[in-house]
Amino acid sequence: MLDSFGREIRYLRLSITDRCNLRCRYCMPDEGVPPTVHDELLRYEELLRVAETAVSLGINRFKVTGGEPLVRRGCADFIRHLKALSGVRQVTLTTNGLLLPPLLDELCTAGLDGVNISLDTLDNAQYQRLTRRTHTADEVLRAVRLCAARLPTKINAVLLPETADQLIPLAELTQTLPVDVRFIERMPLGTTQTGQTTSADIALNRLRARWPQLKPISEPRGNGPARYFRAPGMQSCLGLIDAVSHGFCDRCNRLRLTSTGLLKPCLCYEQGVELRSLLRGGADDDALRNAMREAILQKPAAHCFQQRENITEHKSMNQIGG
Template sequence: MRDEYGRTIDYMRLSLTDRCNLRCRYCMPAEGCTLTTHTDLLRYEELLRVAQAAVSLGITRFKLTGGEPLVRRDAAAFVQALKSLPGVQQVTLTTNGLLLPPLLEPLLQAGLDAVNISLDTRDNAQYQAITRSRYTADEVLDAVRLCAGRLPTKINAVLLPETATQLIPLARLAQELPVDVRFIEQMPLGSAAAAIPPNEPCTASILDRLRTVWPQLAPVHQARGNGPAQYFSAPELQGCIGLIQAVSHSFCSHCNRVRLTCTGLLKPCLCYAEGVPLLPLLRSGAADNRLREQMRQAIAHKPAAHCFARREAITEYHNMNQIGG
């Protein structure tokens, strides 16, 4: 369907959980945060009902997020159930990759179409400091290598001041493997917002640095997913390098997505707290047409743009694990 600004909304991010096996410092505070109780978490059948309503409104592509979605049991079975809904064209997954290896075969059999794996550095000590964990970057890279060539795989790297020297090492993964590597500006949300200097980081100099290694790096004029990344390729690369400039270069005029949190809040825009709570409808016995109408209203009135450039206007104060990754 189209919102009031004429944008086609055909993509929904579904959060399976707010739990995670990491404590990435840009996602949640070191001490963690209050987690959703089992009672308040959307059941799989409730997620499927929302997805069915979404499909009836023109949404055909779904991304499963968290927290870390694979910490929730039976994620592969849910992928299969979601992919089986009439009208669903694509189901993809965003993960930190650590739980992925033993689940990859079941996910592939379930029909998973693509995977995004988060990795901000190839340095093991730095990875442990960023994620506040004992896991290593090498473990994530094992998952990347397992996926590469078997299904479309993207690496998501958040741009952080301390990982500036990791730009080229991470980008080299697109040369070593048939994967896309995407560099993402950190968004000023949740507990990490205060630590981000205004207008920093910015991707303005990223291409210049990348072209010192790949001088023929040039824009790719083809869709490589559902998101707003701008992609570049070079003859030496098996994959592409992408930039997601959510803060410095607004792509809101082309936004095609909405988000559903694991507690059932349908969020039309990431940086605003406003949304439509679907959990009460789902558990009150409301008819499907009432659920669809509430979702239609939320989508139709999606805000024109985010307000990351005006931090005082941001009304969303939850951490990224609670919002839906």
């Protein structure tokens, strides 16, 4: 389906939980956020009904997110059912990787098409400071290696001033692993609204200083807006996601469903269409489809990350759907 600006909406991020086993400084406060009451979370069958309706509107690619989606029991089975829906072309997962190894067989059997793993630093002490937990970057890197041997895998690293010295070590993973490494500008949302980011342009300049032959590539490598680059000697690619400094709203193809059933047309505005009451109130398929169509038509022309006073979304990323 096309939105009111002619953009084709074909990608839906489905958050299945707001809970997480980490407390990353750029995502939520140390004490966490009040967990959602269980009954307020969409049940798996409700999420599948939303997905089935989304397919009828032309959406055929889905990302399962959280919080940390693997903390919710039955995630792999949900992915199996989601992938089996008629018309679904792709189902991928975003995770911090810590719970991934013991579930990898089940996820592969479920038909999962790919995994994005968050890893902002290779330094174990720094990883613990950033996540406020005792897990290590080595644990995540082990999950990356295991996953990359089975599924298309990407590393997502948020560009933070304190991890500037990790840019090159993370990027060098593309020389030894078949894993794209993507650097993401920190979005000014929730508890991080006043936080600082390193711009993608600065990161790109540093990457080109290390790899003078780094060139942009045009081949599609996912559903999102990343710009990809490659240099001789790399098994995989480097990506930049520069929503704050450059923006790519004219190409935005996505919606987000929070774990409580709010269908959001844009990340930085609180507006959305409430689906949970429809799902639990006996609404028929046409009513649900019309509500989702309304959300698509509400999609704004652009976000307002450069005008932070206009941002109306103040929830943490784990509550929005990561």
